[in-house]
Amino acid sequence: MTILVTGATANIGRMVVDQLIAGGARDVRALTIDPEKAALPAGVEVVRGHLGRPERLGAAFEGVDRMYLAPSQGDVSEVLEVARAAGVRQVVDLSGEPESWWGSVCTAVEGSGIEWTHLWPADFMENTLSWSQQIRAAGSVREPHPETASAPIAMSDIAAVAATALLTDGHLGRAYSLGGPEILTRAELVAQLADALDRDIPFVRSSREETIAALTPTMGDTTGWYVDNVLLGFAPPPESLPITSVEDITGRPATTFAAWARANAARFAEG
Known part of the structure; x- marks a missing residue:
């Protein structure tokens, strides 16, 4: 095969x-x-x-x-x-x-x-790397809605689900909503990242224009779309977020954001 x-x-x-x-x-x-x-x-x-x-x-x-x-x-x-x-x-x-x-x-x-x-x-954990430049330059993260929650998922867990669906039976005709194991606000993501980097990283509530300015150095031409469609236009209720899907499908616990942040801390320091 x-x-x-x-x-x-x-x-x-x-x-x-x-x-x-x-x-x-x-x-x-x-x-x-x-x-x-x-x-x-x-x-x-x-x-x-x-x-x-x-x-x-x-x-x-x-x-x-x-x-x-x-x-x-x-x-x-x-x-x-x-x-x-x-x-x-x-x-x-x-x-x-x-x-x-x-x-x-x-x-x-x-x-x-x-x-x-x-x-x-759901939102990729790797998307938080868009904060790397402003963390290095300003020591903070600027976004409009610190209270917005998601169930971020590691790309490696998505890949594990894909491989499981390709290698094992029982997945035909299924649509899997994939999320990580925890529901976290944007402010909580920053706090866990600060713990992994062992430094203080304030979350600064900012306007649309300020957010675009802060993210553009890492996101380039896609920044406006991302701010409008994800940060400002996407806010599902927490009870609708998937938090068990990866383990249900693969039989292995999904990666927590804290673990991902520790494993990827060096990427936030790279210039």
């Missing part, structure tokens, strides 16, 4: 490759735009390709039974047509609820006729 991982050198895709190998997969094929720089584990078949050019993906899908579909902002319908024609039987996609900004992906997957498993993650 050959499993294709798209976006195999991106953050989560690379982790999916590792999790598949750790789970005993023997036939893993990795799709990347630059095989020469992929640096993937021995035994992984690396093929060149890009989801934005589906007409060139026929060889990549040959003999593939299951695939991990990395998130894509473009239309993936043609990619899925190529996959179905090649005999792919299951797609595990990283997307979002149909009404979200990633909803077009899961809609296209369901319309493809291929069996599917959707992964709908």
Whole structure:
């Protein structure tokens, strides 16, 4: 059974490759735009390709039974047509609820006729790295709503769920809302990060414009969209947040933010 991982050198895709190998997969094929720089584990078949050019993906899908579909902002319908024609039987996609900004992906997957498993993650713990520059420069974090809560999830846990869905039965037709093990406010995230860095990091309530100015050095052109759609426009009630999904699916406890912060503390000090 050959499993294709798209976006195999991106953050989560690379982790999916590792999790598949750790789970005993023997036939893993990795799709990347630059095989020469992929640096993937021995035994992984690396093929060149890009989801934005589906007409060139026929060889990549040959003999593939299951695939991990990395998130894509473009239309993936043609990619899925190529996959179905090649005999792919299951797609595990990283997307979002149909009404979200990633909803077009899961809609296209369901319309493809291929069996599917959707992964709908909460806020990534890694997104807090957007605070790194302002922590180094100003020693604080500026955002508009310190009380906004989420159940942040580590990318490695998302990858573990993806690998589980690809390697084991019982996941077809399931849409998994994935979250970390705790509901934390933005202020609590900063406090736990301060503990990991062993320094004081005040949370400063700021306006939209001040927040954009503070985040732009690390987020660039996407800052305005992120502030408007995530920090200002996304506030689910805490009781709706998933906090047991990773352990329920993989059988292993999800990573806590405190543990993630300790493991990644050096990344906040990098210039």
